[in-house]
Amino acid sequence: MEDLRDDRDSWSSENCSVARAMDIVGSRSTVLVMREALLGTRRFDDFVRRVGVGEPAMAARLKEMVAAGLLERIPYREPGQRTRHEYQLTQKGHELLPVITALRNWGDTWAATDTGPSVVATHHDCGEPVRAVLRCAAGHDIADGEIDIIAGPGLVRLD
Amino acid sequence: MEDLRDDRDSWSSENCSVARAMDIVGSRSTVLVMREALLGTRRFDDFVRRVGVGEPAMAARLKEMVAAGLLERIPYREPGQRTRHEYQLTQKGHELLPVITALRNWGDTWAATDTGPSVVATHHDCGEPVRAVLRCAAGHDIADGEIDIIAGPGLVRLD
DNA sequence: GGTCTGACTTGCATTTACAGAAGTCAGCAA
DNA sequence: TTGCTGACTTCTGTAAATGCAAGTCAGACC
Numbered sequence: 012m013e014d015l016r017d018d019r020d021s022w023s024s025e026n027c028s029v030a031r032a033m034d035i036v037g038s039r040s041t042v043l044v045m046r047e048a049l050l051g052t053r054r055f056d057d058f059v060r061r062v063g064v065g066e067p068a069m070a071a072r073l074k075e076m077v078a079a080g081l082l083e084r085i086p087y088r089e090p091g092q093r094t095r096h097e098y099q100l101t102q103k104g105h106e107l108l109p110v111i112t113a114l115r116n117w118g119d120t121w122a123a124t125d126t127g128p129s130v131v132a133t134h135h136d137c138g139e140p141v142r143a144v145l146r147c148a149a150g151h152d153i154a155d156g157e158i159d160i161i162a163g164p165g166l167v168r169l170d
Numbered sequence: 171m172e173d174l175r176d177d178r179d180s181w182s183s184e185n186c187s188v189a190r191a192m193d194i195v196g197s198r199s200t201v202l203v204m205r206e207a208l209l210g211t212r213r214f215d216d217f218v219r220r221v222g223v224g225e226p227a228m229a230a231r232l233k234e235m236v237a238a239g240l241l242e243r244i245p246y247r248e249p250g251q252r253t254r255h256e257y258q259l260t261q262k263g264h265e266l267l268p269v270i271t272a273l274r275n276w277g278d279t280w281a282a283t284d285t286g287p288s289v290v291a292t293h294h295d296c297g298e299p300v301r302a303v304l305r306c307a308a309g310h311d312i313a314d315g316e317i318d319i320i321a322g323p324g325l326v327r328l329d
Numbered sequence: 330g331g332t333c334t335g336a337c338t339t340g341c342a343t344t345t346a347c348a349g350a351a352g353t354c355a356g357c358a359a
Numbered sequence: 360t361t362g363c364t365g366a367c368t369t370c371t372g373t374a375a376a377t378g379c380a381a382g383t384c385a386g387a388c389c
Contacts, residue, residue, distance in 0.1 A: 015289060016210035024220040026288045028277030029205045029270060030198075035281060036273075037198040038346090039189075046188045050319055051175035055366050061183040065348050070367055080280075093356045095365070103280050105314075109272040109302045111188060114195075117269060118187030121239075121262050122194060126324035129185045130174060134306035135316045143268045143302045147293035155264075157294045160209055165285035197376090214336055224378055229337055252386045254335070 014159045023167040035079050036107065040064050040072050046111050048082065048104065050130070053097040073098055081107070113143035173318045182326040194238050195266065199223050199231050205270050207241065207263065209289070212256040232257055240266070272302035 015022060024030075036042060043062045052058055059069045076082045081104035088094045112132060119128045132141040145153035174181060183189075195201060202221045211217055218228045235241045240263035247253045271291060278287045291300040304312035 019210050019216070022288075024206065024209075024222075024288070026283055026285065027202075027205070028281060028287055029274050030202055030277075031281035031283075032273045032277030033198045033201050037201070039192045039196040040347095042192050042196070043186075043189055046186070047183065050183075051178050057178070059366095063183075066367070067349090067369085068347055071346095091357075093365090106279065107276060108317075109304055110269065110276060112304060113268040113272045113302055114191045115188050117266060118189075118191030120265065122187060122190035124185055124190075124324060126185065128187055128322035129181075129183070129324040129326065130319050131322045133318045133320055134308070134310055134312055135318050137306060137308045137310060138318075139307040139310075141304050141306050141312055141317055143272055144305050145268055145271060145300050146303050146305075147296060147300050148298035149293065149296045151293055151296060151298075153293055153300055158267075158300055159292045159294050159297075160289050161292055163287035163290045165283060165288040167288065199377095218336095225337070226339085226379090227377055230376090250387070252335090 015162060016160050021168060022162070026165050026167065035081070036110070038072075040068065041076065042111070042114070044069075044072055044076060045081065045104065045107050046115075048098065048100050049108055049111055053099060054095075055098075058098070076104075080104075109143050112141060116142050174321060175319050180327060181321070185324050185326065194240070195269070197231075199227065200235060201270070201273070203228075203231055203235060204240065204263065204266050205274075207257065207259050208267055208270055212258060213254075214257075217257070235263075239263075268302050271300060275301050 036045065040062060043064075044058060047058055047061050052061060055069065055073070058073065059066055062069065064072070073082065073084075077084050077098070080101055082098040083101050084096045085099050086094050086096050115128075115132070133139060134141055145158075147153060195204065199221060202223075203217055206217055206220050211220060214228065214232070217232065218225055221228065223231070232241065232243075236243050236257070239260055241257040242260050243255045244258050245253050246256050274287075274291070292298060293300055304317075306312060
């Protein structure tokens with residue numbers, strides 16, 4: 012199958028999964044909430060404080076994210092406290108980990124500060140830092156330029 | 171080193187590379203332009219048409235992205251035509267490929283349509299589809315829950 | 330000189346997002 | 360019964376983003 016990039020004009024970019032993904036996790040604060048959630052934050056006030064967004068904005072964001080199925084609002088109760096709710100990642104939300112990791116890798120390389128990264132994700136077994144890398148289904152690592160773009164079943168051809 | 175998630179309150183989320191990355195590629199249209207650029211689009215009108223954003227917005231977006239170092243504005247000339255400019259990915263821009271790939275993977279899984287994905291990225295050598303996966307520097311694949319979050323040099327402790 | 334085209338720019342009008350301050354509400358504790 | 364605290368909601372003003380329509384500009388071509 013030819014690389015679609017060779018005739019870029021013969022197909023449409025509608026129905027793009029990247030665009031649909033961006034409709035769900037497309038805003039800055041949504042991504043930062045996801046980062047916090049993946050770092051273990053669960054409670055409203057902590058999200059507000061750590062993401063650095065106002066309470067009204069955070070309430071709206073969390074509501075959207077629950078509606079989108081990224082987070083679940085779960086009641087819990089600490090001894091001597093009333094029932095409260097916390098926000099837990101769903102499977103759908105948890106699977107954004109590669110996206111956030113890739114973003115963190117990129118930020119550490121291309122938007123770094125003098126002080127270096129504030130947190131590092133490491134492999135539990137060996138302690139080495141974790142990165143998002145590209146790999147094909149046959150298990151080969153993908154080096155630069157080794158990717159072809161081919162038509163999928165949902166492709167809309169223009170002619 | 172302990173997993174920082176165990177005492178989530180002892181450290182601050184300032185100086186986060188994810189946040190800094192989102193300051194650069196944080197908007198929906200920026201990501202869609204990156205996706206297009208990675209698929210081979212180079213010219214202003216094509217970006218406008220394929221990303222589905224108005225000309226003024228696209229002009230502003232491209233200008234920002236050039237200023238941010240994601241794209242380079244390069245003069246070119248087709249025979250019989252006047253000199254024009256096209257937008258080429260820089261190294262910095264190109265290295266967002268894992269982010270876009272992870273996003274595409276996620277979108278294909280969690281925001282799919284009936285028709286299936288419109289395009290598939292495949293490994294040039296073997297034709298198998300490409301995914302973004304997590305791997306540590308020692309080469310181990312990372313399974314679910316095998317990640318620790320530890321303090322990096324830039325961490326701000328709160329106590 | 331006039332036309333045409335790609336690549337923008339300018340000007341509005343409108344929507345959307347967000348901050349900040351203040352108010353609400355539930356229920357445990359005193 | 361009042362206070363307190365976490366988790367919100369409401370209100371208001373402002374700033375940013377985007378769409379649409381129209382205008383500009385450079386240079387090849389006629």
